[in-house]
Amino acid sequence: MKQLLKKLSEAPGVSGNESRIKDIIIGEVKEFIDEIREDSMGNLITVKKGSGNFKVMVAAHMDEIGFMVKHIDDKGFISFETIGGFDPRSLGSQRVIIHSSKRDVLGVIGLKPPHITTQEEKDRALKVEDLRIDIGLNSKEEVEKLGIKPGDSITRDISFSELGKENIVSCKSFDNRAGCAVLIELIKKIKNPDFTLFGVFTTQEEVGLRGAKTAAYGIPIDFAIIIDSTTAGPIPKTDADKVTISLGKGPSIDLMDRGFILSEKVKDILIKAANEAGVAYQTHISGGSTDGAAVHITKAGIPTAVISIPSKYIHSTVEIIDLNDLESTLKLAIKSLEIAKNIL
Numbered sequence: 001m002k003q004l005l006k007k008l009s010e011a012p013g014v015s016g017n018e019s020r021i022k023d024i025i026i027g028e029v030k031e032f033i034d035e036i037r038e039d040s041m042g043n044l045i046t047v048k049k050g051s052g053n054f055k056v057m058v059a060a061h062m063d064e065i066g067f068m069v070k071h072i073d074d075k076g077f078i079s080f081e082t083i084g085g086f087d088p089r090s091l092g093s094q095r096v097i098i099h100s101s102k103r104d105v106l107g108v109i110g111l112k113p114p115h116i117t118t119q120e121e122k123d124r125a126l127k128v129e130d131l132r133i134d135i136g137l138n139s140k141e142e143v144e145k146l147g148i149k150p151g152d153s154i155t156r157d158i159s160f161s162e163l164g165k166e167n168i169v170s171c172k173s174f175d176n177r178a179g180c181a182v183l184i185e186l187i188k189k190i191k192n193p194d195f196t197l198f199g200v201f202t203t204q205e206e207v208g209l210r211g212a213k214t215a216a217y218g219i220p221i222d223f224a225i226i227i228d229s230t231t232a233g234p235i236p237k238t239d240a241d242k243v244t245i246s247l248g249k250g251p252s253i254d255l256m257d258r259g260f261i262l263s264e265k266v267k268d269i270l271i272k273a274a275n276e277a278g279v280a281y282q283t284h285i286s287g288g289s290t291d292g293a294a295v296h297i298t299k300a301g302i303p304t305a306v307i308s309i310p311s312k313y314i315h316s317t318v319e320i321i322d323l324n325d326l327e328s329t330l331k332l333a334i335k336s337l338e339i340a341k342n343i344l
């Protein structure tokens with residue numbers, strides 16, 4: 001799963017501009033499915049037909065947080081809008097890629113050197129509106145010649161790397177390319193199921209679960225599993241009640257987040273599945289939200305589980321995950337589908 005995750009996490013796909021990550025996913029799954037389609041929100045809906053009437057959806061969002069070009073000034077500096085949740089402190093001194101209609105252009109979000117920064121400026125929190133992207137050109141005309149214009153999407157430029165152990169890796173966008181990697185492997189692994197599997201790669205999760213709303217509405221679903229990633233530790237100098245799960249201890253069965261409470265019935269299915277599959281798991285109350293919040297209240301309600309992959313420094317360019325947690329997530333999801341079919 002490592003090479004797949006590298007390919008997915010380095011690829012661009014800011015909310016609303018998911019076509020390039022989508023093409024990579026299509027390339028990975030097309031031989032393993034019976035049907036593939038997109039809806040008007042750009043969700044990628046794959047179908048693997050099985051015997052029986054039970055229908056399941058396993059969904060992972062494929063969009064990532066990023067930026068959009070807002071304005072180019074006379075000196076060629078580019079101001080931008082954020083897409084998704086950023087801490088402005090994490091934005092300075094980053095390299096970014098502007099995806100213009102002509103080509104990808106590298107730029108940097110530069111900060112004033114310490115030599116010419118006053119103490120007052122150093123003490124003040126960074127604000128997005130004070131930051132600019134510099135592509136090393138000196139006029140608006142030169143920038144525009146590269147095809148760059150307002151509305152172009154911008155991603156963070158960082159390469160996938162292995163840290164202290166071969167299973168511990170770091171990159172941007174593990175939220176939620178890690179979930180996409182698990183879903184791709186799940187689609188490849190499930191053969192001749194006795195249920196129909198809708199493997200759905202959703203769009204625009206990071207800006208308000210928008211893709212999942214239309215995707216879940218458009219397909220018949222008896223049971224849904226959302227695979228996403230969530231804040232894990234250990235993180236230095238963070239209270240134990242702030243980050244309650246850890247890397248390497250298995251996926252989280254999410255109990256609650258800001259838009260979702262796990263039902264007793266679905267919780268029983270997940271725990272039974274974890275026990276039968278011999279998968280270690282954690283439970284977690286998240287301060288965020290996932291596509292599960294949108295899916296479980298679609299139509300007359302859909303029994304839904306959210307399985308989260310533990311990730312450190314989430315929503316930064318240096319997220320860290322343990323690849324063993326991805327393997328456990330895959331096992332837990334597959335077993336949960338088998339058990340749900342007999343209970344729901």
Ligand SMILES: [Zn+2]
Nearest residue numbers: 175176228229
């Ligand atoms: Zn996510």
